[in-house]
Amino acid sequence: xxxxxxxxSNKVTEKGKDVELRCDPISGHTxxxxxxxxxxxxxxxxxxxxxxxxxxxxxxxSDRFSAERTGGSVSTxxxxxxxxxxxxxxxxxxxxxxxxxxxxxxxxxxxxx
Amino acid sequence: xxxxNQSPQSMFIQEGEDVSMNCTSSSIFNTWxxxxxDPGEGPVLLIALYKAGELTSNGRLTAQFGITxxxxxxxxxxxxxxxxxxxxxxxxxxxxxxxxxxWGLGTSLAVNP
Numbered sequence: 001x002x003x004x005x006x007x008x009s010n011k012v013t014e015k016g017k018d019v020e021l022r023c024d025p026i027s028g029h030t031x032x033x034x035x036x037x038x039x040x041x042x043x044x045x046x047x048x049x050x051x052x053x054x055x056x057x058x059x060x061x062s063d064r065f066s067a068e069r070t071g072g073s074v075s076t077x078x079x080x081x082x083x084x085x086x087x088x089x090x091x092x093x094x095x096x097x098x099x100x101x102x103x104x105x106x107x108x109x110x111x112x113x
Numbered sequence: 114x115x116x117x118n119q120s121p122q123s124m125f126i127q128e129g130e131d132v133s134m135n136c137t138s139s140s141i142f143n144t145w146x147x148x149x150x151d152p153g154e155g156p157v158l159l160i161a162l163y164k165a166g167e168l169t170s171n172g173r174l175t176a177q178f179g180i181t182x183x184x185x186x187x188x189x190x191x192x193x194x195x196x197x198x199x200x201x202x203x204x205x206x207x208x209x210x211x212x213x214x215x216w217g218l219g220t221s222l223a224v225n226p
Contacts, residue, residue, distance in 0.1 A: 004155070031212075041218065041219075042201065042216050042217060042218035042219050043156070043201065043216045045213075045214070045216075048213075050210050055210045055211075056210075056213070091155050091156075093155070097209075101146055101158040101161050102158070102214075103158070104154075104155025104156050104157070105155050106153065106154050106155050107153075107154075107155055
């Protein structure tokens with residue numbers, strides 16, 4: 001597609017369950033980023049992919065969070081044993097390698113109840 | 114870690130007024146980016162600045178890359194209701210796989226018609 005696609009757009013899950021969030025970047029974009037945005041807050045960096053490898057995963061908040069990218073395209077962010085503090089909007093962005101500026105998806109709003 | 118101070122945190126103005134917001138840091142950046150986020154959407158790139166002292170316009174928007182490389186401002190002239198949203202600045206360090214964006218916490222803009 002023309003833009004960054006994220007699914008689902010909304011997810012409500014029970015505390016303790018695992019969730020998977022998906023990001024389809026713009027075709028040809030080698031760099032992919034995951035961010036978390038809590039209500040009324042700025043963007044919190046989680047992880048960066050260049051191709052299928054993750055040179056920077058320093059922002060993952062705990063070992064409950066993991067991400068992978070396959071085929072240099074789709075990425076999945078997995079949160080295990082979700083907690084209420086995980087509730088936030090999870091944003092994915094992609095860019096050309098060395099490109100300036102990212103294109104963001106519309107995000108997945110995760111609510112843990 | 115690196116921090117960006119973005120101000121003001123929020124603004125409430127009358128339609129037709131000009132708006133100014135800025136970001137400062139103790140760190141030097143090689144690129145400054147300004148994004149706008151509408152409710153329920155991901156941030157969208159407005160202006161990218163690549164050189165110290167650079168002044169760039171995009172319609173009613175004007176942004177400058179500070180000469181010290183530690184600050185940037187964004188001006189919006191003759192505001193209209195659709196300018197409502199959250200504006201984020203981001204400063205970039207590094208290059209290639211070491212490229213990293215540091216984000217401000219955002220300026221929330223409300224426009225009274």
